[in-house]
Amino acid sequence: MKIWIIFKKELKDILRDRRTIMMMIVFPLLLAPALITVVSKVQMMQMKKAQEKKLKLHFIGKEYAPNLYQDFVSSERIIMIPYLQKDSIQHYIQDEFIDAVIEVSSHYNLALGQNKKASIKVYFKGSDSMGITKKRVEQIIKERERFIINERMARLHLDIDIVDAFEIDRVDISSSQEKIGKAAGGFLPYIFIIFGFMGAMYPGLDLGAGEKERGTLETILSSPASRFDIVMGKFLVVLSAAIATSFIAIGGLYLAVQQFPDIPVEILQVIQDVLSLKVFLMIMGLVIPASAFFSAIILSLSIYAKSFKEAQSIVAPLNIIIIFPAIIGTLPGIELNHTTALIPVLNVSLAAKDLVAGIIDPILMAEVYGSLFFLAGLSIWFCVKWFNREETIFRN
């Protein structure tokens, strides 16, 4: 068996390639954390900015609702713009000259006097500042509404509690680990799968199509190594690259998460749980056969291609095929069942979600493992078969 000799050589070869190192180490180590850090920092900054922003408001009909108008005037971080053309207010908001307009109808006082609903129109731009403008304006209106309801109840000598018929006491029996696991657990294998695929892609292309292009395939085919040894040696390198890239990506993410000072304790607890040996090994048990599956597919396609360029164009669409089920797995409401347990990639995502949440069904888990190992075995078998075909390796 020459597998080990071929594995050692191919590993040395790809580790000396700058492009592989970029894809395998630099990218996952920096890209995922950089993305998460930048996105969350920008989001937090935007929210803070929107909260602290001085809102520019215009009030139409202040003579009908002086109290409400006064509420706005006396609120912090609000500037009232006195005069505006009523028929142009939508343009003013669109052009961000003002943030919102509150319009009170002339029947405001009459309606309130008759214990009826008075209509208030709020114009705003929903796409701005994550809806914070709308929230801040409505908060002031709600406070005034609460005050009016209190007044009405007092006038009618009724207890304010009469307004509410029920008092719902929500008792959520799911643990914080389960909640966070369900919400974010699928994200973890998603990272594993995407980065694993990315890490496997370049070595896969290089060891198949690259070898053909350089003319070194004949060198190795005329050596005493069997085709099985050659393809398995190459496959193990591609698989190792996939797994190493996933690990590096997760390591990078972990480091990035550590940079955030205000992470809730529950999330930190989930991270600690995920990093516990048991959960980690179970997730790896899912990720390794899944990586083996797509490593064998990438290598098969690469062996088939006449050139590196052709291999790239064949393998690139696979990205979408891999990403699509991984994304579906992160969506809420998609659960692991006897059908989804058989769908590759999606099953990894869903099973990992349940694993992190700590609610895994052993039968479904066995089904997921079974299907993944079967697919991995099948794809490796196919890859070996494919490499043995003259029509594939000497396609020219």
Place this chain on the structure above:
Amino acid sequence: MIEIKSLSKEFKLTKQHRRELGESFTDKKSICAVNDISFSCKPGQIFGLIGPNGAGKTTTLRMVATMLKPTHGSISVCGHDTVHANQQVRKKIGFMTGQTALYDRLTPNEMVQYMAELHGMKKDLFFQRRQSLFDLLDMHDFADRRIARLSTGMKQKTSIARTIIHDPEVMIFDEPTSGLDVMTSRAIMNLIRSCKDDGKTVLFSTHRMGEINQVCDHLAIIYNGELYFNGSLNVFKEEMTQPTFEDEFIFRVEGK
């Protein structure tokens, strides 16, 4: 020793192939690259296989090197059948093409060691053999430099070293000088001669008649997958009716 008997090789044609090959191939299901050829190469002799591009030389050599399986006929290398004992055959051969076929990111040292390991050479024997080859080819100065950084000549020396590191009984050269400069071509021709002197069986393909005249004892002319001559160089010269080798070659393949 190489024995080739009634060897044929057909390649199945896919729709894409038929489209690419043009109208004359529209109804063909397969293409015959080598058609019923027989010859033998003996130890201590250089056997030249000459033919134009697409004649079937590379296909024949790839079948001898076990990379392709014959459709009909058989090949025996040092008494081993290339289909049923392919691994035994590969242990006996060294295969070299015009492309240096080296791994750019390895050093000559690593490249040679890789091939030695694949041939299951013992460490002591490998070190000894490497030393003598590196001395002979004057490779010590660049033995630890990455192959990508080497000149064509250095690469060709590395390619020679990796081909003969396991001291094969049979050497197969597939157009080894194609695309090389005069100096490097000469080094390759010298290697081929030294293989003969060492008593090895040498099978050598080329499309240059001059090279056949320089080194070969026997030759076979292959054209469109068929043999047009198979015999010693002396017999070929005696039978010549044309003034030059090239003219004789064209006369034979076109006149048949």
